[in-house]
Amino acid sequence: MFKKEKRKSWRSVQSPFIFNLARHLEARSRYVDERVVEDEVEYDKIFKDIENLRADLKRSTDTIAVEDHGAGSRVFKGSSRKVSKIAKHVLQSERVAKSLWKVLRFWGMHLEEKGNIKLSVLEMGTSLGVTTAYLSAAGCDVETWEGCQNTADVARNNWIKLGLDKQIDSKVGKFDELLKSTKGGWDMVFLDGHHDGGATLRYVEELKSKLSTGGCVLVDDVVWSKGMKTAWRELLDDSYWNVTVRWRGKGWLFHIDGAVEQHIALSCVFKF
Numbered sequence: 452m453f454k455k456e457k458r459k460s461w462r463s464v465q466s467p468f469i470f471n472l473a474r475h476l477e478a479r480s481r482y483v484d485e486r487v488v489e490d491e492v493e494y495d496k497i498f499k500d501i502e503n504l505r506a507d508l509k510r511s512t513d514t515i516a517v518e519d520h521g522a523g524s525r526v527f528k529g530s531s532r533k534v535s536k537i538a539k540h541v542l543q544s545e546r547v548a549k550s551l552w553k554v555l556r557f558w559g560m561h562l563e564e565k566g567n568i569k570l571s572v573l574e575m576g577t578s579l580g581v582t583t584a585y586l587s588a589a590g591c592d593v594e595t596w597e598g599c600q601n602t603a604d605v606a607r608n609n610w611i612k613l614g615l616d617k618q619i620d621s622k623v624g625k626f627d628e629l630l631k632s633t634k635g636g637w638d639m640v641f642l643d644g645h646h647d648g649g650a651t652l653r654y655v656e657e658l659k660s661k662l663s664t665g666g667c668v669l670v671d672d673v674v675w676s677k678g679m680k681t682a683w684r685e686l687l688d689d690s691y692w693n694v695t696v697r698w699r700g701k702g703w704l705f706h707i708d709g710a711v712e713q714h715i716a717l718s719c720v721f722k723f
């Protein structure tokens with residue numbers, strides 16, 4: 452636990468905004484917005500297709516030459532990597548991806564009610580494109596960044612198989628460079644690559660001016676290493692992020708005008 456944080460279950464969260472986030476991340480279907488539950492049934496086919504694809508990738512015999520711009524790996528040595536190993540060790544799990552789908556679906560519905568607007572999402576770290584597929588299936592405008600061309604090519608192939616390639620905007624390049632050359636305007640950024648404390652702080656700082664009003668950042672692996680823990684502590688101390696929620700090793704950062712400062716570590720109910 453970090454000093455600033457209070458541990459809470461999704462049920463005990465008082466702020467309606469965080470309660471809605473927390474229940475879509477952690478609660479059983481009967482506590483989730485009923486329209487999201489209805490959509491979950493409707494989207495069952497695409498979820499199955501994505502998970503069949505993940506299973507195929509786990510069985511793949513292909514190897515790719517990878518250019519790594521990240522913080523190094525505890526699983527891989529060298530630049531030649533088996534696709535099966537990437538699929539097993541690098542990607543977000545089905546449960547995490549599905550939780551993100553629910554949250555984005557919920558937020559997206561509220562935005563659509565206000566006009567014909569879609570949520571705009573950036574994923575920093577495409578890898579094989581499996582989580583990207585979930586973000587896209589949530590009906591968001593999705594942009595995704597990957598530093599390794601060969602990896603991005605595998606992802607694009609996967610989206611073609613899923614019929615999602617036309618709706619995903621994929622860019623190849625280093626995060627630092629892509630961040631400098633973009634105007635942004637995202638409602639949510641999932642920082643899922645380069646888990647280095649210093650780099651994370653740099654990206655998050657840069658993202659402040661690239662988010663839409665009320666936009667948020669989700670940082671993966673905030674307790675992965677000493678450096679990432681230090682970075683998370685610094686982010687908690689940054690008064691700009693007045694609402695934070697730590698969930699399953701990830702940290703949500705919000706800048707909400709007028710909100711009471713609060714930092715929550717969400718208790719996890721299920722085994723993921």
Ligand SMILES: C[S@@+](CC[C@H](N)C(=O)[O-])C[C@H]1O[C@@H](n2cnc3c(N)ncnc32)[C@H](O)[C@@H]1O
Nearest residue numbers: 520521542543576578582597598625626644645
């Ligand atoms: C953890 S994986 C992403 C997993 C993916 N989001 C998923 O769950 O399906 C991180 C990816 O980010 C890429 N990456 C890491 N550091 C990067 C950087 N500095 N610039 C561009 N890409 C980077 C890596 O090549 C890797 O494919």
